[in-house]
Amino acid sequence: MFEFGPIVRTLWRNKTGAILIIIQTALTLGIVANAAFVVDQRRQIIERPTGIDDQHLFSLQLAPLSETSFSYQDVQRDLHEIRRLPGVIDASFSNTSPLSNSGSSSDMTNEEDPQKPMAAMVDLYSTDSHGLNTLGLTLLSGRFLEEQEVTASSSFEDGSNSIKAVVLSRSLADKLYGKDVDPTGKLLNGLPVVGVVASAMVSYVAPGYTDGVAFIPRFATNYPPNYVIRCQPQQCEQLMVKVPELLEKLDPNRMVRNVRTMADNKHNSYRRDRSMVVMMTATIILVSAVTGLGIVGLTLLWVNQRRKQIGIRRALGATQLAIIRYFLLENVVITGIGIVVGVIISLAINQLMVQHYSMTALPVSYLLSGMVAVWLLGLLAALMPAWRTIRISPALATRNI
Amino acid sequence: MLQMENISKVYRTETVATHALRDFNLHVQSGEFVSVTGPSGAGKTTFLNIAGLLEQFDNGRYMLDGISVSGLSDSARSKLRNEKIGFIFQGFNLIPDLNIYDNVDVPLRYRGFGRKERQRRIDKALEQVGLAARQKHLPSQLSGGQQQRAAIARALAGEPAFLLADEPTGNLDSIMARQVMELLEQINSQGTTIIMVTHDPDLAHRAQRNIQIVDGEVADFHGFNATAAAV
Ligand SMILES: Nc1ncnc2c1ncn2[C@@H]1O[C@H](COP(=O)(O)OP(=O)(O)OP(=O)(O)O)[C@@H](O)[C@H]1O
Ligand SMILES: [Mg+2]
Numbered sequence: 001m002f003e004f005g006p007i008v009r010t011l012w013r014n015k016t017g018a019i020l021i022i023i024q025t026a027l028t029l030g031i032v033a034n035a036a037f038v039v040d041q042r043r044q045i046i047e048r049p050t051g052i053d054d055q056h057l058f059s060l061q062l063a064p065l066s067e068t069s070f071s072y073q074d075v076q077r078d079l080h081e082i083r084r085l086p087g088v089i090d091a092s093f094s095n096t097s098p099l100s101n102s103g104s105s106s107d108m109t110n111e112e113d114p115q116k117p118m119a120a121m122v123d124l125y126s127t128d129s130h131g132l133n134t135l136g137l138t139l140l141s142g143r144f145l146e147e148q149e150v151t152a153s154s155s156f157e158d159g160s161n162s163i164k165a166v167v168l169s170r171s172l173a174d175k176l177y178g179k180d181v182d183p184t185g186k187l188l189n190g191l192p193v194v195g196v197v198a199s200a201m202v203s204y205v206a207p208g209y210t211d212g213v214a215f216i217p218r219f220a221t222n223y224p225p226n227y228v229i230r231c232q233p234q235q236c237e238q239l240m241v242k243v244p245e246l247l248e249k250l251d252p253n254r255m256v257r258n259v260r261t262m263a264d265n266k267h268n269s270y271r272r273d274r275s276m277v278v279m280m281t282a283t284i285i286l287v288s289a290v291t292g293l294g295i296v297g298l299t300l301l302w303v304n305q306r307r308k309q310i311g312i313r314r315a316l317g318a319t320q321l322a323i324i325r326y327f328l329l330e331n332v333v334i335t336g337i338g339i340v341v342g343v344i345i346s347l348a349i350n351q352l353m354v355q356h357y358s359m360t361a362l363p364v365s366y367l368l369s370g371m372v373a374v375w376l377l378g379l380l381a382a383l384m385p386a387w388r389t390i391r392i393s394p395a396l397a398t399r400n401i
Numbered sequence: 402m403l404q405m406e407n408i409s410k411v412y413r414t415e416t417v418a419t420h421a422l423r424d425f426n427l428h429v430q431s432g433e434f435v436s437v438t439g440p441s442g443a444g445k446t447t448f449l450n451i452a453g454l455l456e457q458f459d460n461g462r463y464m465l466d467g468i469s470v471s472g473l474s475d476s477a478r479s480k481l482r483n484e485k486i487g488f489i490f491q492g493f494n495l496i497p498d499l500n501i502y503d504n505v506d507v508p509l510r511y512r513g514f515g516r517k518e519r520q521r522r523i524d525k526a527l528e529q530v531g532l533a534a535r536q537k538h539l540p541s542q543l544s545g546g547q548q549q550r551a552a553i554a555r556a557l558a559g560e561p562a563f564l565l566a567d568e569p570t571g572n573l574d575s576i577m578a579r580q581v582m583e584l585l586e587q588i589n590s591q592g593t594t595i596i597m598v599t600h601d602p603d604l605a606h607r608a609q610r611n612i613q614i615v616d617g618e619v620a621d622f623h624g625f626n627a628t629a630a631a632v
Pocket of ligand 1: 412413414419420421439440441442443444445446447448
């Protein structure tokens with residue numbers, strides 16, 4: 001029934017084409033498995049929840065026309081008026097546009113145990129008492145910042161001494177104090193920790209770039225401030241027009257710029273990840289297409305070279321199906337060898353990458369689904385050429401052409 | 402055994418229609434050795450192809466071993482061919498990538514025999530044609546006569562009731578041709594029906610019966626001791 005023996009012996013006598021396809025199949029498996037893994041990783045990154053209400057937020061930045069310093073009283077007045085607009089849930093100031101991947105970061109160290117200091121990279125996010133509700137954060141313990149704690153000073157003055165409170169995200173607290181330890185009431189770098197909120201991405205979306213967020217009640221008078229506005233559903237669009245108009249009316253002596261939704265910020269911040277997904281997906285398609293076409297070409301060539309032989313086999317009693325089966329089995333043998341070689345190569349390369357570049361190991365599941373995919377690709381590519389053997393007449397055996 | 406009545410076959414190309422067989426009638430008894438002669442283009446190969454179910458015919462009736470062949474599906478025809486008919490071709494038609502053993506094995510695999518049975522039959526067939534020592538050779542490593550004997554072994558291994566040969570000695574010198582002819586006669590003496598197309602009048606006369614095809618029709622019958630020379 002299955003002619004594996006003769007097929008393998010025949011291939012052995014016609015190695016060149018087969019070896020090319022084996023190499024191509026092996027490379028395809030290696031590339032497809034690894035690229036699919038990268039695609040999935042990046043997609044997981046893109047799809048992670050930010051922990052803030054990013055679909056209902058926008059921000060804008062004030063720029064002075066003449067002055068170079070900003071008064072916190074003006075900011076308080078602006079925010080007060082903005083909060084009164086219909087459709088606004090809450091508004092607060094900030095040092096940056098959330099999820100824009102720019103902000104201020106700093107090292108912080110918990111030195112409670114001098115033997116074992118715990119350090120972390122911190123996203124320092126300045127805001128006021130409305131920050132919690134504006135971003136849509138969840139308070140886990142203690143309290144959020146309070147209005148009277150906000151200090152306004154130029155960043156050239158020694159600002160950090162004047163900071164009166166700090167709220168940590170849970171991920172940062174985990175890093176500095178240990179998993180689920182409540183740091184409320186402790187001092188961090190001299191600042192009293194007053195509360196903990198659920199983990200969230202605020203200034204940055206890049207994973208691993210910071211360990212978490214520290215919210216501080218500090219207004220830098222020498223930097224153009226950002227206002228963050230949380231809207232009711234479907235209200236952001238009109239508010240993105242109304243709020244700048246309101247600010248213009250309150251004080252025409254300044255400019256409003258960078259009016260952006262957090263959804264857009266998020267979209268832009270993941271641009272590299274998305275282009276990676278596109279690139280890798282294109283690579284998978286391209287490599288599969290090239291290999292598929294290679295298999296189509298080689299199988300067509302073999303079918304043509306063996307027209308006479310097919311006629312002979314038919315004369316000796318082969319059904320049309322038996323001839324098709326022959327070519328498909330031949331394909332299974334070739335892609336099978338290619339897959340085995342591909343698995344060995346992929347594992348070897350991955351092992352090297354893991355050792356020397358501390359990359360994540362390729363999960364076996366990707367290799368397995370890659371094997372199935374490449375195998376199906378091969379079968380699919382061989383199907384059309386194999387099918388064409390139906391048209392070859394058995395009389396080819398007697399009519400010598 | 403083989404019974405053809407009013408068979409006709411027309412090959413149509415865009416410009417011409419060739420009547421390769423017209424009103425063709427023939428009965429062949431079980432165990433006969435029939436030689437077929439006739440001028441080139443007369444329809445000899447066409448007759449063999451139809452007899453061997455390699456080609457369909459347009460009109461008429463063909464009974465093979467009591468089975469009416471016309472309505473059969475392609476796979477039923479393949480099965481019948483595989484079980485009842487052995488082919489020997491002028492150009493040997495061994496599969497170049499397979500050694501002699503694997504070549505003889507081809508029809509047996511399509512027959513669905515098990516490993517042991519196939520091996521037994523291959524050994525027996527190669528023994529019969531005197532090639533037992535050459536089973537690992539590729540066709541290209543054998544002489545013309547040896548290749549034709551290997552092809553005969555392949556046709557015999559399935560123990561067909563019918564052996565159809567299209568100029569089996571056409572590519573061989575006279576000594577080798579005689580050897581092959583002797584082999585066919587020996588096979589026939591064991592009960593296999595043989596129909597052989599040939600251009601060689603001497604070989605044609607060694608058969609029990611010679612039929613001559615001219616212009617797609619059976620022109621002449623010759624008895625066992627026929628004297629008329631084939632064209
Ligand atoms: N596939 C085909 N298409 C068109 N015409 C064909 C085809 N096969 C055979 N013929 C024609 O049918 C006629 C009979 O051909 P056939 O091969 O049966 O002759 P033959 O007696 O075997 O000749 P030869 O002794 O040269 O082998 C010829 O005229 C040939 O040209
Ligand atoms: Mg002929």
